[in-house]
Amino acid sequence: MAANVTTPGAIEPKMWMGGIEPMKASYGKLMMWFFLISDTFTFSALLVAYGTARFSFPAFSGKAEDFTFSNMYWPIPEKVYEAVPFLHGVTLPLVFVGIMTFILIASSVTMVLAVEAGHRMDRESVEKYMLWTILGGFTFLGCQAWEWSHFIHGTDTGSVMKVIQDGVWVDKTVFGANLTENQYGPPAFADFFFFITGFHGTHVFSGVILNILIFFRSATGFYDKRGSYEMVEKVGLYWHFVDLVWVFVFTFFYLV
Amino acid sequence: MAEIHHIHNQDPNAGAEQRKAIWKTFWILLILTAVEFLIAFTVPHGILKVTIFIVMTIVKAFYIVGEFMHLKHETKSLIWSILVPVVFVAWLILALLLEGNAIFDAVFD
Known part of the structure; x- marks a missing residue:
């Protein structure tokens, strides 16, 4: 870049003389990478904590067909997530979360296509693909809002849990889940659901805000004037990271 | 760029x-x-x-x-500076899953 320009006859620029980008990446891009590494640690801590809680709890030992919800063992995820919007009462295990995964992967593709268009200074394509990415982000958030709402309200019949009331064990029918009660299993299961998917959803939300900002700035010709669409690339890194985290959440929360 | x-x-x-x-x-x-x-x-x-x-x-x-x-x-140094810290995550997984097992043994066995 411009910093590399030296006056003719001056000394050849060397690695530690300044003005050279380390790792051939701009400052902003490098810092985005290091931020993402720190975010990796946060998400890892949450997911590993989930693993610890799961390993310290009895697992359901019978056949999958005989499974019923109880706070005495950890639930089978596919029995918990089996509802799909507009299909009340139909058992479709993991279908909705599969759709959400597809939406996020698709929005990652449109994001990387926007980055590629930015390299060519093709403003119209950047705008088009950013809009698709924003749409994908909002759709995912809408799906998650529905998923949360269903998880909180619970099933029609609820489930019978053994709880201590006034010092004795009693049977109690629990509907849905919150931070202290959970019809799908031990309360810790619901707590992790809210924290992990909630923290990821917050990331998606801030990603959508950043994407809107990028769309606005390219649409108003800001990056054309600057002569570089590198901001699209930096925000793209963040957006792909959000997709990456979802791949891990999908496996460790919904599949395993 | x-x-x-x-x-x-x-x-x-x-x-x-x-x-x-x-x-x-x-x-x-x-x-x-x-x-x-x-x-x-x-x-x-x-x-x-x-x-x-x-x-x-x-x-x-x-x-x-x-x-x-x-x-x-990207350049090799960038690849490695992103990948190497993930080793800490591997350690975290190992340490805390063993810990989870130990809690299970202490409480339910």
Whole structure:
């Protein structure tokens, strides 16, 4: 870049003389990478904590067909997530979360296509693909809002849990889940659901805000004037990271 | 960035190869997710199933980080400075899953 320009006859620029980008990446891009590494640690801590809680709890030992919800063992995820919007009462295990995964992967593709268009200074394509990415982000958030709402309200019949009331064990029918009660299993299961998917959803939300900002700035010709669409690339890194985290959440929360 | 400016927007074929790679990655991710879905309902629960899932997740992560985030095409020092800290995560997994097992043994055995 411009910093590399030296006056003719001056000394050849060397690695530690300044003005050279380390790792051939701009400052902003490098810092985005290091931020993402720190975010990796946060998400890892949450997911590993989930693993610890799961390993310290009895697992359901019978056949999958005989499974019923109880706070005495950890639930089978596919029995918990089996509802799909507009299909009340139909058992479709993991279908909705599969759709959400597809939406996020698709929005990652449109994001990387926007980055590629930015390299060519093709403003119209950047705008088009950013809009698709924003749409994908909002759709995912809408799906998650529905998923949360269903998880909180619970099933029609609820489930019978053994709880201590006034010092004795009693049977109690629990509907849905919150931070202290959970019809799908031990309360810790619901707590992790809210924290992990909630923290990821917050990331998606801030990603959508950043994407809107990028769309606005390219649409108003800001990056054309600057002569570089590198901001699209930096925000793209963040957006792909959000997709990456979802791949891990999908496996460790919904599949395993 | 500097070398990118040489590719001019007049050329409609510019970046065509890159776009092809992007869509290829998309199909790989989509097929892997579909296969995961299939395995979830066909393979009985056990170590084998969990191992398959973890391997497939890592493969998907490789494609997202390598192609979408372009890390595969960065300089070696950047690749390693991102990958090496992940070792700490591996340690965290090992330490805390063993801890979870120990809690289980202490409480339920």
